[in-house]
Amino acid sequence: MREVRVIDFHTHIMPDWVRREREHYASVDPCFAALYTNPKAKLATAEELLASMDEASVDVSVVLNIGWTSHEMCVRTNDYLIEAASLHPDRLIPFCALQPASPERAVEELQRCAASGARGIGELRPDIQGFSLADSSLLSPIVEIASARQMVILTHVSEPVGHAYAGKGTVTPEQPYRFAAEFPQAVLVCAHWGGGLPFYNLMPEVRQTLSNVYFDTAATQYLYSPDIFSVVERIAGSDHILFGSDFPLVSQERALQEMDKAELGSATRKLIAGENARQLLSHGGTQIERA
Ligand SMILES: [Zn+2]
Numbered sequence: 001m002r003e004v005r006v007i008d009f010h011t012h013i014m015p016d017w018v019r020r021e022r023e024h025y026a027s028v029d030p031c032f033a034a035l036y037t038n039p040k041a042k043l044a045t046a047e048e049l050l051a052s053m054d055e056a057s058v059d060v061s062v063v064l065n066i067g068w069t070s071h072e073m074c075v076r077t078n079d080y081l082i083e084a085a086s087l088h089p090d091r092l093i094p095f096c097a098l099q100p101a102s103p104e105r106a107v108e109e110l111q112r113c114a115a116s117g118a119r120g121i122g123e124l125r126p127d128i129q130g131f132s133l134a135d136s137s138l139l140s141p142i143v144e145i146a147s148a149r150q151m152v153i154l155t156h157v158s159e160p161v162g163h164a165y166a167g168k169g170t171v172t173p174e175q176p177y178r179f180a181a182e183f184p185q186a187v188l189v190c191a192h193w194g195g196g197l198p199f200y201n202l203m204p205e206v207r208q209t210l211s212n213v214y215f216d217t218a219a220t221q222y223l224y225s226p227d228i229f230s231v232v233e234r235i236a237g238s239d240h241i242l243f244g245s246d247f248p249l250v251s252q253e254r255a256l257q258e259m260d261k262a263e264l265g266s267a268t269r270k271l272i273a274g275e276n277a278r279q280l281l282s283h284g285g286t287q288i289e290r291a
Pocket of ligand 1: 157
């Protein structure tokens with residue numbers, strides 16, 4: 001067995017029937033359009049992810065959905081993620097898409113997915129889906145169920161500054177901060193290093209509020225220099241960082257190389273590469289072997 005268990009906390013897979021009709025889905029869904037209107041933006045199936053995992057020596061991947069606007073598309077694609085994970089239970093961990101703007105149906109879908117093995121919710125796209133992470137009355141029924149089942153909530157977050165990119169959006173650090181303040185019991189993962197949120201961990205009250213908030217490394221190479229690893233390690237702690245690639249946007253191999261450039265200490269690398277994820281997911285009953 002290798003020294004380090006690698007868990008990729010941020011991958012996206014899509015059924016082939018979506019890929020075949022990508023122009024159609026781009027014309028009806030704003031999130032799909034933002035991410036995949038460009039014909040060069042890759043879409044990958046579960047089989048392609050598994051091949052990538054074998055190639056890059058990734059042991060386990062969290063498979064995320066996207067922020068579909070229609071409840072129906074959430075349900076249809078959740079089915080695909082859940083089925084793929086049930087065929088490869090030791091390698092794929094499914095999260096489900098929800099449309100919180102239709103709260104009753106979202107609650108029903110969350111319960112259905114949780115009963116079928118989903119271990120989290122995400123990747124939420126509050127801006128494109130038309131709600132705010134700061135809307136506590138809208139989100140409290142969902143958060144209550146997720147917390148009771150020890151499920152993880154993963155949201156896209158982006159920087160209020162810097163270059164524009166397809167799908168960057170307007171969910172900037174104050175939204176997840178307000179969410180964390182409102183729901184201290186919820187386990188929240190802020191994608192893409194939280195759009196700069198970790199910086200505010202230097203404020204003691206923010207550090208306290210963010211104690212259940214984790215940051216994933218998805219798409220690092222497009223956003224930050226590799227120094228981001230050691231900087232966030234210093235200010236938020238290596239126990240709050242989760243390796244994620246954003247496959248297929250970034251290849252898993254390439255994302256691991258990017259992490260290697262940060263020249264992390266071996267204990268830190270072990271935590272970020274998989275141990276933090278293993279512990280987080282084991283609270284909800286997903287047993288992943290230690291390295
Ligand atoms: Zn994202």
